[in-house]
Amino acid sequence: MDRQRVLSGMRPTGRLHLGNWMGALASWVELQEAHECFFMVADWHALTTGYQDTTGLRDNIREMVLDWLAAGLDPERSVLFRQSEVKEHAELHLILSMVTPLSWLERVPTYKEQLRELNGRDLATYGFLGYPLLQAADILAYRATRVPVGEDQLPHLELTREVVRRFNHLFGEVFPEPAGTLHRAAVLPGVDGRKMSKSYGNFIALTADPEEVRTKVQAMVTDPRRIHRADPGRPEVCDVFVFHRLFNAENAEQIAADCRGARIGCVQCKKLMAARLNEVLEPVRRRRAALEEDPELVERILEAGAVRARREAAATLRLVRQAVGL
Ligand code: SF4
Incomplete structure (x- = not known):
């Protein structure tokens, strides 16, 4: 199989459960064997639905990254980084927002679904509508060619592909069209028969005793x-x-x-x-x-990862600015 560049991310929700493991993490661990992988702590994405309470964010990031490492992600082979430490994602999001029709975002199926499901939170925000485009920027900042996704994320990837076609048509071939790889396992049931999820409280933690x-x-x-x-x-x-x-x-x-x-x-x-x-x-x-014994470990890994991620994203943004004429 060709070595490809892979980008994926997770919102920092704290300790992971078996559904996260089987759904995404196990695929990531496999992908890093053969590909150049960038795995992102999607902390800006966490704000799109959770901006009203950010108290646990830092702890959640640490807990999640410890689980990534415990499950086998290797920071020597893969770039593990925090999204908010690579500002190029934000710049690219802004530039892409100029060429993306509003209707493309409004018709993303998860937009209406989540508005319905997460009632009680005020999600009538600019950031929430735009988060699939932020995802597009996350992927395209690395000119990634492969994106591991769950089935529910396929429409987001399709949006990214449409944005690529439009951008390349307007400004010349800058981005490859990324292809999706479905996660290995389907949705895992929780202990109550519904999909395993933190919000349902029906999960088995990866590190449960x-x-x-x-x-x-x-x-x-x-x-x-x-x-x-x-x-x-x-x-x-x-x-x-x-x-x-x-x-x-x-x-x-x-x-x-x-x-x-x-x-x-x-x-x-x-x-x-x-x-x-x-x-x-x-x-x-x-x-x-064993990993928990070193309290600075996660910070060190994320900082080193951000340096590597920034280098790649900065190279993409140089191409983007040149193509756009900025
Ligand atoms: S129905 Fe009972 S015996 Fe059959 S697979 Fe389920 S738990 Fe096992």
């Missing part, structure tokens, strides 16, 4: 029609089985067969899952504990 993992797995939703131990189960509708497939792939077929034949009960099946999950998470927990 063994007891917490056991308790949360015991609470998970199984096949609702399997009421008695002797009832045959349907693994295809069971959230615990989603976990078996992801974290216990080598035994998943056997478990599915035993479930269908009522040879295994849900309590036992969950015990197996929790034990397996604890096995998988143990090295992550150990790495995280």
Whole structure:
């Protein structure tokens, strides 16, 4: 596979959960093996929906980056940086905003969805409408060619591609059109059957201790029609089985067969899952504990990353200014 330049980011929400891990982080760790990767703490993006309360932002950044490192992101191979430390993102966002029709932003599906879902927050702001364009600037500041995304982010990537075509048409070929790579795993269910999410409080943290993992797995939703131990189960509708497939792939077929034949009960099946999950998470927990010993580590990594990121983004902005005639 060609070595490509990859850009992706996460809003700093503090400690990550298994949904974040399977959704994005595991893909990032794989991508850094073969590609030149820039991974960004999207702190300006955090302001677009969370500007009214920024008290936990700094701590959240530290906690999230520690989880990135514990999960295997390597700052020697990948550039890990904080978005707000690379001002070129803001300059490019401004320039792109001049050529982007308002209607393109208004029709992004997540815009209306989030306005509806996050009611209670005042999101009728210029920044909130414009955040998909800020994402475009994040990607284009590095002239990235590959962007790992979840399915819900595909319309944002499409917007970026449209903006690239328009910019290049107006000012000459400056940007490549980035391609999307879907994350490896689909959406992971939380312990209550809904999508695993911090805002639902239904998550299992990446660094949850063994007891917490056991308790949360015991609470998970199984096949609702399997009421008695002797009832045959349907693994295809069971959230615990989603976990078996992801974290216990080598035994998943056997478990599915035993479930269908009522040879295994849900309590036992969950015990197996929790034990397996604890096995998988143990090295992550150990790495995280070792990383926490150095209180300056995250700052050092992000500062060094910002220097590398700025160098690349500054080179892009020189091209952009020249093309635009500034
Ligand atoms: S036995 Fe396992 S896979 Fe089957 S319904 Fe129960 S928890 Fe789900």
